[in-house]
Amino acid sequence: MKNKVAYFGVFTAFALILSYVEMLIPIQFGIPGIKLGLANLMIVIMLYKRNAKEAMMLSVVRIVLAGFMFSNLFSIIYSLAGGTLSLIVMALLKKRESFSVMGVSIAGGVSHNIGQLLVAMAVVETYRVGYYFPVLLIAGVLTGALIGVVSNEVLKRLRGVDLG
Amino acid sequence: MKKNDWILIAAVLVVAGIFFGMHLLTPGVKGGVAEVTIDGVLYGTYALDENQTVTIRDTNRLEIGEGKAKMVWADCPDQICVNQKAISKEGESIICLPNKIVVSIVGGDKKTMDAVTY
Structure with missing residues (x-):
């Protein structure tokens, strides 16, 4: 239990590094708002190795820190909405235990995008961004699946490791 | 899986x-309409999504095509309205002062932003 803080620090650092790496990746999908969400990898792992509460904490800390370092307040608001919704959905699906890491991760990716779109709708005060919805759904499935595959592999190798 | x-x-x-x-x-x-007023009085509204040529009181000719409205002819000497670019976005207008004609776009595409940063 005394290692908890240390592990949390390591996970935060990892998530921040992934945020940074993601920023460096020059791939632009041609559509604003769509990115890999590499940092979600750490969130998924935290969710499985620890619990929803700590994953939530990690998510918020990561978003605020990464937001201040790499972007701005606006992206923090977008990310917080996406991150929170995504975590709630992931935690619920994980509890059901009828989904594998893949399914949880995909649901997380999709709901992350939905959360961001909802904020965008509130900010722009228009429903016209709705045409964007299907694009974001499919992007969420793809990125979620990708993160799911990696999380699955990492979790397999971490099986014997007890975090704090 | x-x-x-x-x-x-x-x-x-x-x-x-x-x-x-x-x-x-x-x-x-998204199809807006071009609203034509003469001296403040509504003369007519024309949908932007159908190609048409509108003759306004034999003094001006407005051409609508590809979702844009453009004044193609005017009988006034200065031809300022004719030289204006085609309009298509909400709030844009072409004004012909000598003939007191105002063409403005209503309910079309919202004005696009130059840039958005996050």
Whole structure:
């Protein structure tokens, strides 16, 4: 239990590094708002190795820190909405235990995008961004699946490791 | 991958498909109209999504094509309105002062932003 803080620090650092790496990746999908969400990898792992509460904490800390370092307040608001919704959905699906890491991760990716779109709708005060919805759904499935595959592999190798 | 994972993926894709289909099927609500007023009095409104040429009181000729309205001819000497670029976005207008004609776009595409940063 005394290692908890240390592990949390390591996970935060990892998530921040992934945020940074993601920023460096020059791939632009041609559509604003769509990115890999590499940092979600750490969130998924935290969710499985620890619990929803700590994953939530990690998510918020990561978003605020990464937001201040790499972007701005606006992206923090977008990310917080996406991150929170995504975590709630992931935690619920994980509890059901009828989904594998893949399914949880995909649901997380999709709901992350939905959360961001909802904020965008509130900010722009228009429903016209709705045409964007299907694009974001499919992007969420793809990125979620990708993160799911990696999380699955990492979790397999971490099986014997007890975090704090 | 469990069975539920596939169901989840399928469900999301179906929803995406439905929304995409709905978007395709909705008729172009974005089509604005060009509103022509003469001396403050409404002369007529013309849909931007159909190509047409509107003769306004034998003094001006407005041409609508490709969703844009452009003054193509005016009998006044200065020809300022004719030299204005075609308009298509909400709030844009072409004004012919000598003939007191104002063409403005109502309910079209919202003005596009130059840039958005996050």
